[in-house]
Amino acid sequence: MAEIKLEHIRKVYNGQRGDEQLALEDFSLTIPDGEFVVLVGPSGCGKSTTLRIIAGLEEPSAGKVWIDGKCANGTPPKDRNLSMVFQNYALYPHMTVYENMAFGLALRNVPESEIKKRITEAMSALGLPSEMLDRQPSSLSGGQQQRVAVGRAIVRQPSAFLFDEPLSNLDAKMRVQLRTEIAKLHTRLRTTMVYVTHDQLEAMTMGDRLIVMRDGRIQQVDDPMSIYSSPDNMFVAGFIGHPSMNFFKGVLTAKKGFLYFVQDGTEQSATPPISLRLPDEKARAFASREGQPIIMGLRPEHFQDKLYMKDPDTESVFEAIVEVIEPMGSETYLYLDVARTTCVVRSRPQNRVDVNRKIEWVAEMKNALFFNPTSGDRVF
Numbered sequence: 001m002a003e004i005k006l007e008h009i010r011k012v013y014n015g016q017r018g019d020e021q022l023a024l025e026d027f028s029l030t031i032p033d034g035e036f037v038v039l040v041g042p043s044g045c046g047k048s049t050t051l052r053i054i055a056g057l058e059e060p061s062a063g064k065v066w067i068d069g070k071c072a073n074g075t076p077p078k079d080r081n082l083s084m085v086f087q088n089y090a091l092y093p094h095m096t097v098y099e100n101m102a103f104g105l106a107l108r109n110v111p112e113s114e115i116k117k118r119i120t121e122a123m124s125a126l127g128l129p130s131e132m133l134d135r136q137p138s139s140l141s142g143g144q145q146q147r148v149a150v151g152r153a154i155v156r157q158p159s160a161f162l163f164d165e166p167l168s169n170l171d172a173k174m175r176v177q178l179r180t181e182i183a184k185l186h187t188r189l190r191t192t193m194v195y196v197t198h199d200q201l202e203a204m205t206m207g208d209r210l211i212v213m214r215d216g217r218i219q220q221v222d223d224p225m226s227i228y229s230s231p232d233n234m235f236v237a238g239f240i241g242h243p244s245m246n247f248f249k250g251v252l253t254a255k256k257g258f259l260y261f262v263q264d265g266t267e268q269s270a271t272p273p274i275s276l277r278l279p280d281e282k283a284r285a286f287a288s289r290e291g292q293p294i295i296m297g298l299r300p301e302h303f304q305d306k307l308y309m310k311d312p313d314t315e316s317v318f319e320a321i322v323e324v325i326e327p328m329g330s331e332t333y334l335y336l337d338v339a340r341t342t343c344v345v346r347s348r349p350q351n352r353v354d355v356n357r358k359i360e361w362v363a364e365m366k367n368a369l370f371f372n373p374t375s376g377d378r379v380f
């Protein structure tokens, strides 16, 4: 079991044409022993580089890596007692499942009886039948191969597991299955796990804590629900959650003694720009910002169809045109044109809507978030 600590890590790669590629900048993070953290962000943001630096497959250009209280800079991967699972399984094709799992242990002179015991336990934890032990990887499905790769990591009893996009090559159903199995494994073993993914849903469902990254820098570190409900900036707000948060450009405007968010409008739009009253708490916080441009964010679930509401707050109502209807079964996503801004709302499948019709919606303003249009930082 291990605490992993990264201190002011910087990583610069030398490109093929002699140019420098900055992959990580001032990356500091402490992962307590036993925690499951997920590094999440778009492709190229430095997730794999971070994992490879922890593993010892890359050395940082600056900064320190600590594993279990010891500085690991310069320690080769084999001496770090970490197990890594890759996207492409990386099983030895000419070895059986048993041999693949046993290989690393045999190299470390673990007795045969102990190897057998660990492999039997790992197979059962991953729901793999023992008959599979004699088969070669090529005769297994992608999901089974990745389970074997996870099994190979488990039997080494590492002080931490490192996962680099392990589910990316699997079909959707298998991804969900293995996702829950890895989560169960963590509950059972309580070993530190560092998991890299570009998939925000995987990150939300698996991690104790998420590290949201962009362009080699940490954007936010928190538990999944705090990141979802209190994103620090527009990037995090837009990246986490599906469908993404809706953003509206506008101005804070005082009317009739209250503060309103008034959307920037265009003459050509089929519906007027929205004008929505801020709840008292938000209006108080924004009193000094009257007249200033601002961006309002609302998630798709924070809208209601006015037709189905008993007593809608008239100050939160706006008009929109339905552009696309996406039935998902348990819910329906509607893409609305709101004065030339596309807005996705979550609707009940039984609600009746038609494309190109003008309808009235109610925004749950108590859930609205506000961002600085220049920096993108959340202001409330």
Ligand code: ADP
Pocket: 013, 014, 015, 021, 022, 023, 041, 042, 043, 044, 045, 046, 047, 048, 049, 050
């Ligand atoms: P992610 O895992 O988030 O997709 P990476 O850590 O793989 O991102 O890459 C971060 C940045 O570093 C990218 O811009 C990538 O092109 C660059 N990079 C990664 N590995 C190398 C390498 N071996 N040589 C040069 N540049 C690299």
